Amino acid sequence: MADRISVGDANRCMKCGFCMSKCPVYRTDYMESHVARSRNILIREVAEGKRPPDAEYQEALSWCLLCKRCETVCPARVPSTDINLAARTALAEKGGLSLVQKIIHHLILKHRSALARILGLSVILPGTRLLDRGGKPLRHLADLALVLAGKVAFPKFTASFLANRLPHRTQPAPGTTQRGRLAFFPGCNYEFFFTGVGLDVVSALSRSGFEVIYPEGQTCCGLAVFNTGDQDTARRMAETNLKVLSSFDHVITGCASCGTALKAYKEWFDEGHPLSGQARQFSETVQDFSEFMARQDLGGLTAPEGFSTVTYHDPCHLRGHQGVSEAPRKILGAVQGMNFVEMDMAEKCCGQGGSFGIKHPEASLALLAQKMESVKRTGAQAIVTSCPGCTLQLMDGAKRHGLSVEIMHISRLFKNRTIPPAGDENK
Amino acid sequence: MSLPKAILKKIETIVGRDGVLTSETDLESYSFDATSNWQSLPQVVVFPTTTDQVSAIMRLATESQTPVTVRGAGTCVSGGPIPIYGGILLCTTRMNRILDIDKNNFTVRVETGVVLNDLNQALAANGLFFPPDPQSFLAATIGGCVSENASGPSAVKYGVFRHYLLGMTAVLPNGTILNLGGRTMKNVTGYDLPQLICGSEGTLAVVTDVMLRLLSRPETSKTVLATFASVRSAGEAVHAIRTGGVVPTKIELIDNWILQRIEERMPLGLPLSAEAVLLFELDGAPDSVDREAAQVIELCRKAGAELVRPARDEKEAQNFWMARRAGFSAIFGNSPTVLAEDITVPVSRIADLVDRIKDIAREYELTIVIIGHAGDGNLHPSVLTDLADGDHYSRAQKAVDDIFKSALEYGGAISGEHGIGLEKRKYLKDAISSEEIALLKLVKSAFDPKGILNPGKIWE
Secondary structure (H helix, E strand, O other), X not given: OOOOOOHHHHHHOOOOOHHHHOOOOHHHHOOHHHOHHHHHHHHHHHHOOOOOOOHHHHHHHHOOOOOOHHHHOOOOOOOHHHHHHHHHHHHHHHHHOOHHHHHHHHHHHHOHHHHHHHHHHHHHOOOOOOOEEOOEEOHHHHHHHHHHOOOOOOOOOOOOOHHHOOXXXXXXXXXXXXXXXXXXXXXXXXXXXXXXXXXXXXXXXXXOOEEEEOOOOXXXXXXXXXXXXOHHHHHXXXXXXXXXXXXXXXXXXXXXXXXXHHHHHHHHOOOOOOOHHHHHHHHHHEEEHHHHHOOOOOOOOEOOOOOOEEEEOOOHHHHHHHOOOHHHHXXXXXXXXXXXXXXXXXXOOOOOOOOHHHHOHHHHHHHHHHHHHHHHHHOOOEEEEXXXXXXXXXXXXXXXXXXXXXXXXXXXHHOOOOOOOOOOOOO | OOOOHHHHHHHHHHHOHHHEEOOHHHHHXXXXXXXXXXXXXXXXXXXXXXXXXXXXXXXXXXXXXXXXXXXXXXXXXXXXXXXXXXXXXXXXXXXXXXXEEEOOOOEEEEXXXXXXXXXXXXXXXXOEEOOOOOOXXXXXXHHHHHHHOOOOOOHHHHOOXXXXXXXXXXXXXXXXXXEEEOOOOOOOOOOOHHHXXXXXXXXXXXXXXXXXXXXXXXXXXXXXXXXXXXXXXXXHHXXXXXXXXXXXXXXXXXXXXXXXXXXXXXXXXXXOOOOEEEEEXXXXXXXXXXXXXXXXXHHHHHOOOOEEEXXXXXXXHHHXXXXXXXXXXXXXXXXXXXXXXXXXXOHHHHHHHHHHHHHHHHHOOOEEEXXXXXXXXXXXXXXXXXXXXXXXXXXXXXXXXXXXXXXXXXXXXXXXXXXXXXXXXXXXXXXXXXXXXHHHHHHHHHHOOOOOEOOOOOOO
């Protein structure tokens, strides 16, 4: 695309500091080097050759959740998140990526299922050191072990991958009016770890009258790889997905992060690239599950058993990056027999922020504590959300802060739905 | 160059390891404020959390002759918190507790690092109101606002920061802790030292908490928009309204160039054909707000407004004010370098000043745009230029010299609300007499005999 965000856009920052009012990281440690304004200045200086792109600089770039909250108050409309990503890319191109990162990216691209199996195995095996990095365990993956051990009730971690549980084609549920055909993109988390969510999403779509195709040959959406700055590998992942998904009019994902990536494919390919046109068309077909469902009939939704009060957490990748915040609330409001209570600052990042939670565990936990305080005040029995990253973080939070709340993907609200849905034209 | 190890060690003992930053990226992050071109690295950044810690840091600084510059959020637009002599950058952002909201006596005591917007939200929850509204309120700290005697659009009706300052805790450069002023509306007990420290741009003492006066929240407010065929006629209208027996909360002026740029960035439905727009806000009881709005509309018509009407609804009112807030970024976003000034003239001379600025722009072949708090005579004429273009930049600087000269000629001031800091040091001797400057220096040395606190500011 002609006007892809570059490090040069950092020049548009006029240093007013409004970003400080919204940055969850700054509002926790009050350090100027962790806020967009200061990072934009550093990026500018490195771009101009006034300072080296050294380890300290790399560290400074990592202190961002990529949540985009700063951009909601920026009077100069500086795209600070994408500027940071462009800076990470420049760094990666200069060799800022570690050998391990490169190998993992390559493995995801070429042998995704095998990698997931190894990862799953490493979580189960006692005493494995694979998850330790300089004495700091990778918190969230380690927590998967607890899920496996049955210490955390939901979501069920299944031994079998989605590919073994979901047919290529799911017909519209009997008794529904056929409404069309969709492709489902589960993404790595719902493909390998929380496969129950993948099944819930497909079942909800089918009960709304859609034929759901689960195309073979999908790979990782590429977002996590893109965000490290390794755009080349990320684009190759996008190419693979474009190949198997481009023939559909609607592509639905239940993962906020994958949705962000798929919708951004149109920006991942430059104007001259042979796939730029295809990517542009494809991105228009992508919708988040909640975004899609909010436009359908929402009759007949009833509360999941045992959940009379729930609250909602906005994933940054859904609200900040895709601008989807009304749709999930519309769905929540349509559920009979369930009280939906907004938490304070539902839109504030939970602290996971992709690799942020792994790189900066203390800051991440401080943000998580704030989030759990907000949850506690609602008295909810469940936090509804639609991002596996947030889900892991919030599960961890519930455990650490002794809250008995379940973390629930929004598709679960469709599980008790009567068929055909109330208000169906056949009724 | 970093400070001697022994000093750093002592600083760490005072505030703890978490309260000290020395990495290059961190020092860089505290080398600037919201001005365009000033930058200078501190040698260490220190985050105290108590008045006692501030006192210990100041004692150490005095003993070791280390310069100290205090910084809140760094939203200053005159260079005040830039550590041009290095040394200790004392950052107040972690002293951020609201200590006591006293609903019975309409006061609040807050620590210096509380963000103005956070204070406003806490007060709103209690039905209380703190009027001064510098446009950096989303990030600016109370300490910074007091030090700069900050203000914003609502100064027309409600005045500036100092009008709400009752007392403070301040630390002298030698570490002495002072409890100054009190919590009463009236207080004549010796020299009013809180008022002296307010507006001293962080050069006399380190403020650690303040006692502020509050008001009840106004019941309602109304926004009125008026357009004019020239900036001059808008300036005349401001005068007519101020002398017409009505006191709006805010009277803001935006010229055509800025309107166009704002609308390009965020389409808000602004009247793009107007040469100048005046935005009014009125607040108070519903019936008086309605009456005052009608008066403003009538006075604007008489003063030759092309179009004048109240905002259709709350949403439109919000859009108008959002446009006003976006004004500065619209200017900065469309020019490599901007010399944004902050002059103030008596309200009767606004129209003359506007004419004069137009002349200056013509004379130096420059674009000078105007936005500002016209209601109190405080305008921000902004000269669009480019630091990289030597000839252009030197013409821009000459234009600024002339703008200052004109403001002074009309009985005005070279800074209404931003402060002198580094930006306007060289103009100080044109604005006030050498005797007055000598007295300022005496006051400074009474507070800070060793000259370690925020050195290099206000005068050259």
